[in-house]
Amino acid sequence: MKQFAKWLSTTFLSVLIQRHNSWVIPTIQTIHIVGIGVVLGSVLMIDLRVLGWAGMDQTLRQTTTRFGPWLTAALYVQLATGVLMVIGEPVRELVTFSFWLKMFFVGVGTLFAAIFQITLRKHERKWEETLVNRGSIKWLAVFTLLIWVCIIILGRLIAYDHVWGSWSPATKA
Amino acid sequence: MDIVAFLKSLEASGIATRIRDSLWLFPLIESTHVIGLALVFGTIVIIDLRLLGIASTQRSFKRVASDILKWTWAAFALTALTGTLMFITNALVYYHNFFFRTKMLLLVLSGINMVIFELTAGRTIHNWDKASSAPSAGKAVAAASLVMWISIIVMGRLIGFTTTRAAVLAPPPAGVNFDDFLQGTPEKSGGTTPVHPDKK
Numbered sequence: 001m002k003q004f005a006k007w008l009s010t011t012f013l014s015v016l017i018q019r020h021n022s023w024v025i026p027t028i029q030t031i032h033i034v035g036i037g038v039v040l041g042s043v044l045m046i047d048l049r050v051l052g053w054a055g056m057d058q059t060l061r062q063t064t065t066r067f068g069p070w071l072t073a074a075l076y077v078q079l080a081t082g083v084l085m086v087i088g089e090p091v092r093e094l095v096t097f098s099f100w101l102k103m104f105f106v107g108v109g110t111l112f113a114a115i116f117q118i119t120l121r122k123h124e125r126k127w128e129e130t131l132v133n134r135g136s137i138k139w140l141a142v143f144t145l146l147i148w149v150c151i152i153i154l155g156r157l158i159a160y161d162h163v164w165g166s167w168s169p170a171t172k173a
Numbered sequence: 174m175d176i177v178a179f180l181k182s183l184e185a186s187g188i189a190t191r192i193r194d195s196l197w198l199f200p201l202i203e204s205t206h207v208i209g210l211a212l213v214f215g216t217i218v219i220i221d222l223r224l225l226g227i228a229s230t231q232r233s234f235k236r237v238a239s240d241i242l243k244w245t246w247a248a249f250a251l252t253a254l255t256g257t258l259m260f261i262t263n264a265l266v267y268y269h270n271f272f273f274r275t276k277m278l279l280l281v282l283s284g285i286n287m288v289i290f291e292l293t294a295g296r297t298i299h300n301w302d303k304a305s306s307a308p309s310a311g312k313a314v315a316a317a318s319l320v321m322w323i324s325i326i327v328m329g330r331l332i333g334f335t336t337t338r339a340a341v342l343a344p345p346p347a348g349v350n351f352d353d354f355l356q357g358t359p360e361k362s363g364g365t366t367p368v369h370p371d372k373k
Contacts, residue, residue, distance in 0.1 A: 026334055030327050033207065034214065037326075041215020044244065054240040057232065066229055152211060153204040160200035165352035 002169070005090035017088035025088055032081040036152060038074035042067040043113070043148050047141040050132055060128050061120065068117050075110060096161035097168045102154035109147040112140075180264035189261040199262065206255040210329070212248035214322050216241045224294075224315035226306025233302045266336050273336075276328035283321045290314040 008014055017024050048054035049063040058066075086093045093099050120127050131137050161168040183189060192198045222228040223237045260267050267273045294301070294311030301307055307315065 026327075026330050030323075030330050033211070033326050033330065034323060036207075037211040037214035038218060039215070040208075040211040041219060044212065044215065045219065045241075048240070048244075057236055070228075149208055152208050153201070156204040156207055157200055160196075163196050163200055163351060167351055 002091070002095055005094040008087060008090035008094075011087070014087045014090065017084065021088070025085070028081050028084050028088070032078060032085065035074045035077040035081065036148075036155070038070055039078065040148055040152070042071035042074065043145060046071075046116075047145050050141040051138055060132055061124055064117060064120055071113060075113075093158060095169050096158050097164045098154045098157040098161050102151055102158070105147055105151045105154065109144065109151060112144050112147070176268070177265065180268055183261040183264045186261060188258070189264075192258060192262050199259070202255045202258050206252055206259065209248045209252035209255060210326065213245055213252060214326065216245040216248065217318060217322055220245075221315035221319050224307040224311045226312075230305040234298060234307065235302050263336060267332070270332055270336055272328045272331040276325055276332065279321050279325045279328065283318060283325070286314055286317050286321065 009018070045054065045067050046063055049056075049058065049060060055063045123131075157163060161170050192202065219229065219241055220238060223230070223232070223234055229237050290311065294307050294314065297308070301311075306312060
């Protein structure tokens with residue numbers, strides 16, 4: 001991975017980003033933070049609706065129609081800006097424990113969001129009438145929100161990967 | 174007491190020292206700050222888009238606001254608390270930092286923006302509550318709010334690039350990292366991070 005990261009840092013796009021480092025990286029990071037704001041806001045509103053704490057004048061479907069597309073769009077923005085950051089600073093990103101754990105959580109979080117939106121579309125009545133009232137589904141909503149919270153923490157910890165001690169590949173250098 | 178002496182006393186306080194001496198605390202406080210700001214921004218966007226007539230237009234403004242604003246305020250309290258904790262670890266440096274000052278100014282402006290809303294469109298909500306967008310004063314406030322909050326995020330990020338934390342300047346002290354939570358892990362090799370993590 002370290003070799004791959006080093007190779008990546010010699011590619012054209014990476015060199016281009018590095019050359020304009022002073023403003024490109026902060027700009028991409030800012031877009032990434034704005035994006036996670038939209039992601040977390042959208043997930044929060046859908047989860048609060050599942051929990052029955054907000055949007056109770058709306059059906060689950062209406063809530064998801066409102067926030068689902070914003071969540072999906074924001075996730076694409078996160079992917080694009082995330083890829084650019086990896087290309088711009090491959091060693092800083094890829095040679096960390098936090099990054100890979102974060103990617104695992106991103107996979108789980110995205111999978112949950114996709115399964116929820118697809119099954120809601122297919123079994124709308126079942127979701128509205130029974131599933132949404134189930135305790136296990138409500139716990140799943142809390143769990144989903146926590147996944148995104150962990151993603152944010154791990155994202156920030158990429159900059160402080162040494163907190164993981166020997167788990168961090170960076171400290172083995 | 175003058176401001177410099179006050180800031181120095183903040184830096185010397187027990188809690189600031191505790192955060193500086195810990196490998197974990199500052200990163201965790203900063204992460205919590207990001208969680209809080211993501212919630213503040215994510216929820217404010219929902220309100221602003223409703224005012225602008227872009228999203229949630231079929232719901233009354235009052236309903237949208239009453240669902241959301243309590244979460245915005247709770248998240249704002251979280252960012253204010255974590256922001257203060259980060260500030261006291263290196264108060265003088267932040268105080269003199271251009272981006273920090275600009276960020277504080279923008280926060281004040283966004284507060285004033287909110288007051289302007291209450292004094293204008295906020296007074297006539299009953300007239301446009303169910304309309305798909307707010308009157309032009311409300312739209313102007315919403316647009317200004319979006320610009321200001323994005324600018325606040327920009328400033329926040331730039332503070333990280335232009336300030337250096339004393340604790341990070343020194344190599345991380347041995348035996349205070351994740352290994353200590355796991356029993357029987359052999360001696361770690363003790364990394365060196367002589368520069369601010371954001372500066373690589």
